[in-house]
Amino acid sequence: MGAEDSYDLVVIGGGPTGENLADRAHAGGLSVALVESELVGGECSYWACMPSKALLRPVAALADARRVAGSRESVGGKLDAAAVLARRDGFASHWHDDGQVQWLASAGIDLVRGHGRLDGERRVTVETPDGGRRTLTARHAVAVCTGTRAALPDLPGLAGARVWTSREATSAQEVPGRLAVVGGGVVAVEMATAWRALGSEVTLLVRGDRLLDRTEDFAGQLVSDGLRAAGVDVRFGVSVTALHREPDGTLLLDLADGTRLPADEALFATGRRPATADLGLDTVGLEPGSWIETDDTGRATAVPAGWLYAAGDVNHRALLTHQGKYQGRVFGAAIADRAAGRPLDLAPWGRSVATADHAAVPQVVFTDPEVAAVGRTLQEARDAGLRVRAVDYDLGGVSGAALYADDYRGRARAVVDLDREVLVGVTFAGPGVAELLHSATVAVAGEVPIARLWHAVPAYPTISEVWLRLLETYRG
Numbered sequence: 001m002g003a004e005d006s007y008d009l010v011v012i013g014g015g016p017t018g019e020n021l022a023d024r025a026h027a028g029g030l031s032v033a034l035v036e037s038e039l040v041g042g043e044c045s046y047w048a049c050m051p052s053k054a055l056l057r058p059v060a061a062l063a064d065a066r067r068v069a070g071s072r073e074s075v076g077g078k079l080d081a082a083a084v085l086a087r088r089d090g091f092a093s094h095w096h097d098d099g100q101v102q103w104l105a106s107a108g109i110d111l112v113r114g115h116g117r118l119d120g121e122r123r124v125t126v127e128t129p130d131g132g133r134r135t136l137t138a139r140h141a142v143a144v145c146t147g148t149r150a151a152l153p154d155l156p157g158l159a160g161a162r163v164w165t166s167r168e169a170t171s172a173q174e175v176p177g178r179l180a181v182v183g184g185g186v187v188a189v190e191m192a193t194a195w196r197a198l199g200s201e202v203t204l205l206v207r208g209d210r211l212l213d214r215t216e217d218f219a220g221q222l223v224s225d226g227l228r229a230a231g232v233d234v235r236f237g238v239s240v241t242a243l244h245r246e247p248d249g250t251l252l253l254d255l256a257d258g259t260r261l262p263a264d265e266a267l268f269a270t271g272r273r274p275a276t277a278d279l280g281l282d283t284v285g286l287e288p289g290s291w292i293e294t295d296d297t298g299r300a301t302a303v304p305a306g307w308l309y310a311a312g313d314v315n316h317r318a319l320l321t322h323q324g325k326y327q328g329r330v331f332g333a334a335i336a337d338r339a340a341g342r343p344l345d346l347a348p349w350g351r352s353v354a355t356a357d358h359a360a361v362p363q364v365v366f367t368d369p370e371v372a373a374v375g376r377t378l379q380e381a382r383d384a385g386l387r388v389r390a391v392d393y394d395l396g397g398v399s400g401a402a403l404y405a406d407d408y409r410g411r412a413r414a415v416v417d418l419d420r421e422v423l424v425g426v427t428f429a430g431p432g433v434a435e436l437l438h439s440a441t442v443a444v445a446g447e448v449p450i451a452r453l454w455h456a457v458p459a460y461p462t463i464s465e466v467w468l469r470l471l472e473t474y475r476g
């Protein structure tokens with residue numbers, strides 16, 4: 001038995017969510033221990049957001065230069081893959097977490113390295129890297145912020161085939177000659193975009209009939225057109241049934257249509273599973289390997305007495321870094337307020353509840369073209385029982401977009417709640433739309449009335465003039 005330490009709050013998992021939750025709780029007056037088994041900073045910093053966006057930014061920079069007569073003529077070559085990978089390595093901090101560890105120390109949070117497991121109510125045991133064991137007790141709360149791992153399908157031959165998950169796809173040091181990508185979600189389309197631009201022959205194998213099936217249809221269509229224009233072989237209605245690696249290293253993927261696809265690497269971008277299989281969930285009455293459902297203050301709904309919280313990917317509310325950080329801020333402050341006996345503000349959009357998770361989640365997909373969306377799609381709004389109207393506009397008709405790129409192709413949709421005359425969802429798809437998104441997020445989260453949006457005048461000639469066009473189209 002090792003040492004036993006006591007803190008107000010023990011956080012398991014030092015990704016973006018755990019760091020923010022620990023910081024807010026500490027700022028609210030609590031002593032905090034943060035347990036991390038790999039690198040402080042989590043998936044996002046080393047194998048997800050940062051390295052993937054570092055791979056994709058040069059793709060967009062080169063594509064932008066090629067979109068405009070005058071600059072197009074002066075950019076003949078391809079990406080310098082070695083330089084892109086080296087810049088990516090820098091954005092992944094060369095897979096060292098010293099910077100984040102320093103930040104934790106400066107924020108007054110104690111780092112405990114090792115694998116954490118719940119051990120009954122308000123107790124966490126940590127298997128430390130030196131083989132030791134520490135027990136941490138929490139006076140007020142334990143917050144699980146352990147994130148997710150790649151979910152792989154159960155396919156014959158997969159175990160021995162050394163396939164890529166998102167980790168290899170974001171950290172690989174060499175460009176594969178032939179890359180098969182399985183999946184039609186965000187990881188699949190972003191990584192197909194990046195590795196195609198870096199020189200791989202990419203085949204995208206999608207079991208459904210569209211890409212990005214949680215966004216408006218036109219967005220997936222524009223991304224699929226963009227991938228095909230870049231030379232990606234996009235195939236719909238295809239499933240992998242088995243695979244194996246030949247002695248010469250070639251990977252052979254058997255497809256349901258009876259054909260066989262040879263590749264050098266295969267990325268399985270087939271979703272995520274919660275990192276809760278080896279977390280001692282059974283000691284607190286939860287099912288190992290399951291997502292941890294919470295209320296809007298972050299409390300695990302199935303655990304009595306309200307001491308267990310879950311934030312970020314692991315609660316399955318919205319698998320995005322910015323939403324995890326938002327939950328970290330809201331839940332961390334709620335934990336501190338409860339501990340101090342301070343009143344909470346539980347009304348929708350109040351200080352102590354993560355209301356935006358339900359109504360105003362923004363996401364940018366960094367493909368070419370980009371997709372930027374917030375809130376509900378038309379279908380989601382209808383499914384929620386709202387009386388809505390979709391207002392669409394061809395982004396190519398906006399002066400700022402025409403200046404941005406010759407033959408600009410893109411589209412915008414605003415979903416208007418007709419009863420309240422506010423926007424409940426906005427989607428942009430086109431080059432350069434990522435930075436437009438926050439205007440839409442403010443409109444949706446702020447429930448800004450259309451009558452007032454009419455007075456929010458977009459600068460001429462920017463792509464944001466699409467706001468004016470959408471409102472004019474709505475008003476007729």
Ligand SMILES: Cc1cc2nc3c(=O)[nH]c(=O)nc-3n(C[C@H](O)[C@H](O)[C@H](O)COP(=O)(O)OP(=O)(O)OC[C@H]3O[C@@H](n4cnc5c(N)ncnc54)[C@H](O)[C@@H]3O)c2cc1C
Binds near residue numbers: 039043
């Ligand atoms: C390829 C890819 C690209 C992405 N790009 C974006 C993007 O551009 N924008 C965006 O918003 N989101 C993006 N995401 C999603 C984003 O990475 C996640 O939403 C985010 O990392 C979730 O943060 P988290 O802190 O909840 O979990 P994580 O980042 O997964 O961190 C969890 C931490 O907990 C630790 N841990 C787990 N179990 C234990 C244990 N038992 N004991 C101790 N420590 C433990 C892990 O080591 C890890 O450090 C991307 C995801 C992928 C796969």
Ligand SMILES: NC(=O)c1ccc[n+]([C@@H]2O[C@H](COP(=O)([O-])OP(=O)(O)OC[C@H]3O[C@@H](n4cnc5c(N)ncnc54)[C@H](O)[C@@H]3O)[C@@H](O)[C@H]2O)c1
Binds near residue numbers: 185186207239240
């Ligand atoms: N730019 C960003 O914001 C960004 C980038 C990457 C990832 N993310 C987040 O990370 C999370 C994970 O992304 P993801 O793309 O791995 O998951 P996803 O759930 O978005 O997509 C998974 C895809 O795999 C397919 N699939 C699932 N099982 C399959 C199987 N057995 N065979 C074939 N296809 C299968 C699904 O139909 C879907 O198309 C997402 O929630 C996403 O929001 C965000």
